[in-house]
Amino acid sequence: MIRVVLPAHLRSLAGVSSELSLDVADPPTIGGVLDAVESAHPMLRGTLREHGGGARRPFVRFYACEEDLSHEPADSLLPAEVVSGKEPFLVVGAMAGG
Amino acid sequence: MTGVRVLVGTRKGAFIITSDGDRRDWEVSGPHFPGWEVYHVAGSLLDPERIYAAPSGGWFGQVIQRSDDGGKSWNPVGNEFRYASETGTHQWYDGTPHPWEFARVWHLEPSLHDVDTVYAGVEDAALFRSTDAGATWSELPGLRTHPSGSSWQPGAGGMCLHTVLQDPVDERRIFAAISAAGVFRTDDGGQTWQPKNHGLHSEGIPDTDAEVGHCVHRLAMHPSRQQTLFMQKHWDVMRSDDGGDNWREISGNLPTDFGFPVAVHAHEPDTVYVVPITSDSHHFVMDGKLRVYRSRSGGDEWEALTTGLPQENCYVNVLRDAMAVDSLDSCGLYFGTSGGQVYASADSGDSWAPIVRDLPAVLSVEVQTLT
Numbered sequence: 001m002i003r004v005v006l007p008a009h010l011r012s013l014a015g016v017s018s019e020l021s022l023d024v025a026d027p028p029t030i031g032g033v034l035d036a037v038e039s040a041h042p043m044l045r046g047t048l049r050e051h052g053g054g055a056r057r058p059f060v061r062f063y064a065c066e067e068d069l070s071h072e073p074a075d076s077l078l079p080a081e082v083v084s085g086k087e088p089f090l091v092v093g094a095m096a097g098g
Numbered sequence: 099m100t101g102v103r104v105l106v107g108t109r110k111g112a113f114i115i116t117s118d119g120d121r122r123d124w125e126v127s128g129p130h131f132p133g134w135e136v137y138h139v140a141g142s143l144l145d146p147e148r149i150y151a152a153p154s155g156g157w158f159g160q161v162i163q164r165s166d167d168g169g170k171s172w173n174p175v176g177n178e179f180r181y182a183s184e185t186g187t188h189q190w191y192d193g194t195p196h197p198w199e200f201a202r203v204w205h206l207e208p209s210l211h212d213v214d215t216v217y218a219g220v221e222d223a224a225l226f227r228s229t230d231a232g233a234t235w236s237e238l239p240g241l242r243t244h245p246s247g248s249s250w251q252p253g254a255g256g257m258c259l260h261t262v263l264q265d266p267v268d269e270r271r272i273f274a275a276i277s278a279a280g281v282f283r284t285d286d287g288g289q290t291w292q293p294k295n296h297g298l299h300s301e302g303i304p305d306t307d308a309e310v311g312h313c314v315h316r317l318a319m320h321p322s323r324q325q326t327l328f329m330q331k332h333w334d335v336m337r338s339d340d341g342g343d344n345w346r347e348i349s350g351n352l353p354t355d356f357g358f359p360v361a362v363h364a365h366e367p368d369t370v371y372v373v374p375i376t377s378d379s380h381h382f383v384m385d386g387k388l389r390v391y392r393s394r395s396g397g398d399e400w401e402a403l404t405t406g407l408p409q410e411n412c413y414v415n416v417l418r419d420a421m422a423v424d425s426l427d428s429c430g431l432y433f434g435t436s437g438g439q440v441y442a443s444a445d446s447g448d449s450w451a452p453i454v455r456d457l458p459a460v461l462s463v464e465v466q467t468l469t
Binding site (some may be wrong): 007009010012043049057093094 | 129133134155156157158159161174177178180207
């Protein structure tokens with residue numbers, strides 16, 4: 001199971017209070033984990049990336065293992081620590097605005 | 099219960115404020131969707147328990163929420179607003195062609211004729227419709243693809259379709275207003291649209307009486323008089339008595355005719371309200387005085403309504419969707435300000451009191467009359 005941490009706004013929208021624990025299709029990729037998030041919580045479609053599995057929204061970032069994965073291609077494999085469940089995949093609202 | 103439910107959208111969430119028919123004591127619930135920018139919250143006339151809200155934000159985009167219990171609980175519904183056809187371009191601020199891009203929902207308008215139908219006016223300007231209570235949305239592309247579309251330009255707030263006005267008798271007739279394109283009318287349920295801007299005069303555009311290009315801020319209609327429309331334009335308050343075919347100015351003795359909202363009394367079709375602000379560059383009320391202006395003659399002659407409103411050191415604005423009327427026997431009026439106050443009058447505007455004072459900046463105010 002892969003752990004996914006959502007920002008507070010999206011936890012409220014999805015009606016969840018803690019991190020998600022999701023099965024992700026093999027091979028486990030960044031796109032795959034986003035597909036799994038949207039499949040489990042359809043109300044999040046369009047909030048992380050454009051509808052239909054499109055581009056990441058500009059102020060949404062993806063972090064894991066102290067690395068910024070936001071600019072990695074969707075078919076990039078997830079870090080082994082994320083796949084094993086040791087580390088979470090973090091969805092973060094970018095620091096912006098005032 | 100007999101009473102009112104005031105639906106308030108703000109920069110940082112939505113609030114629902116309720117009272118009984120006396121409208122003296124108010125209960126505030128919220129924030130709903132805290133942190134989200136809620137451009138509009140609107141209830142169905144056919145089923146007042148059904149309310150839609152349009153939270154959005156720069157981080158996570160557009161969400162639509164629906165309540166079926168009068169705002170006690172909410173569920174996200176469809177949020178995919180996909181233009182129905184090749185979008186082409188409109189004019190950008192610098193005059194260059196710019197591709198149509200969905201930014202947000204400005205206005206939700208539940209149908210007067212079908213409980214599961216709701217319209218959404220969006221930026222970049224287009225009209226969408228849902229016939230399944232918000233689960234899915236389809237564009238009515240005839241408006242966006244009007245031959246004049248490539249010449250439409252954004253106003254300062256974006257190129258938004260902000261007003262959707264339904265004819266309560268003829269469900270095929272709908273008015274839409276776009277900043278800065280103007281008024282359009284369909285008589286066939288949204289398939290085809292015609293510009294309805296004859297008589298508008300806008301000094302801020304090269305051809306001052308052009309067929310399109312006017313920055314219309316808001317339209318209002320009394321439900322018993324479908325041919326008569328009132329308009330607050332960028333500058334000028336206007337009136338049409340032929341369904342928008344022709345407009346004439348009714349600014350009369352207003353101290354300034356710049357403003358955003360316009361509303362019509364629930365029981366007096368010739369009683370109209372506006373909230374003038376200083377100018378296009380000074381988006382606050384004149385002289386530090388918050389004054390609603392009322393005309394009981396359908397325009398031209400206006401009186402300032404000031405009782406209970408701050409008359410010194412007040413520099414707020416009232417946005418286009420932020421004024422509404424209830425339909426109780428003694429008509430109530432409501433408006434919200436950029437300073438986070440919502441004021442109410444239970445006597446057609448003669449006297450006012452704040453029903454809440456310190457919300458985030460108010461973007462929209464709607465009211466439901468509960469019987």
